[in-house]
Amino acid sequence: MKNTDLHINIVSFDIPYPPSYGGVIDVFFKIKALYDKGVRIHLHAFHYGRKPSAELEKYCYEVFYYPRKALLNPFLHHIPYIVRSRKSSLLLKNLQKNNYPVIFEGIHCSYYLNWAELNDRIKIVRMHNIEHIYYLHLAKVENNLIKKFYFSLESKRLRKYLHKLNHATHVAAISPSDHTILNIKLNNSFYLPVFHPNHEVTAIEGKGNYVLYHGNLGIGENNEAALFLVEKVFNNLDIPFIIAGSKASSHLKKAVRGNKNIQLLNPDTEKIYQLITEAQINILPTFQDTGIKLKLLNALFRGRHCLVNTKMIKDTGLSDLCYIADNESDFKLKVVDLFDKTFTKEMLEQRREKLSQRFNNQLSAEILINQIF
Secondary structure, rough: OOOOEEHHHHHOOOOOOOOOOHHHHHHHHHHHHHHHOOOOOEEEEEEEOOOHHHHHHHHHOOEEEEOOOOOOOOOOOOOOOOHHOOHHHHHHHHHOOOOOOEEEEEEHOOOOOOHHHHHHOEEEEOOOOOOHHHHHHHHHHOOOOHHHHHHHHHHHHHHHHHHHHHHEEEEEEEEHHHHHHHHHHHEEEEEEEOOOOOOOOOOOOOOOOEEEEEEEOOOOOHHHHHHHHHHOOOOOOOEEEEEEOOOOOOHHHHHOOOOEEEEOOOOOOOHHHHHHHOOEEEEEEEOOOOOHHHHHHHHHHHEEEEOHHHHHHHHOOOOOHOOOOOHHHHHHHHHHHOOOOEEEEEHHHHHHHHHHOOHHHHHHHHHHHHHHO
16 A cells, blocks of 8 residues: 655665666665655666666656766775765755655765764665675775775775765665674664665576676676686586676686687677576676675576575575585586476476565565654
8 A cells, every 4th residue: 555645765876777787776676666665766876877767757756866976086085985085965954854764875975974964864774785885895806906095095084984884874785694794793773774776586497508697797796706617617518608797807707708608799788688588507606705795686587596605694594505615626526416497387486486476576665664653
């Protein structure tokens, strides 16, 4: 039942349309789910490359845009760069025009969290990652020395800054493992499942004829995973392997070159969804175990066999829907085994039952509404 008396401010770290990468996917489909519940959304979005979108006006009561500031020196100041660059006096002024609860999407948007002007407000911080752990891993896999130093410095600043989240009414963790970590450092965390584009399981029975890895290859973590698969797993397997994603590194391009069984593609979102559905195996290792990877949910909702490592499914409750390998020899063996294994109707029904309970946008919207109101 819709209740149009409920109003919420949402402060987004980026314009959440189109929903084409991790964090904005969660924001956009959260907005849609709240809209379906009758909540009136006052959206405040920072922008730094994306354009204002009329699509957002379909679901939001009003939309405001604020430029993210490119600071001259990202190494100065104790406040994390991702927070300080989203400081806007106009945002604070607009938030004061009403007295509705505020959802800050990411620690990125929390600059005004403890300001006196918002003291009487219900304030939720949605954490898409444990950011200081995320940035520490970015530093570890980065080869550019300047970027490596920046990621390391930002990680230290974010770790020190985390205590500021005690000024929030609640912190919404995106995974059970993140909830556990945040509850050690804070006392106001709850688990709110990720919002995603899948309304139902659309995987199809049968068999495909290639293995797929997909992700934004410009992110160090995904580049590392793709290189591991090319150099350690498919280096001597005579099985077709497709890597799909944008911003592939020169190292990855060089590694793929000369491997007749490996293709590197840069398709649009719809083509990636098609590749996920038609693949025999969606293979998704990760070397970082915070948050939840939306590509895992897309593979489970849309694809056949899903082969991951332990870090990918840690504390997700999805281990019984996946095949697990934790070293290169295990990955090789399971790829060979699964490549000839039919994806059955029984497997499909198990997916439907499990995913409809754990990752249902409408149920997640109710959890959020109940926490706020």
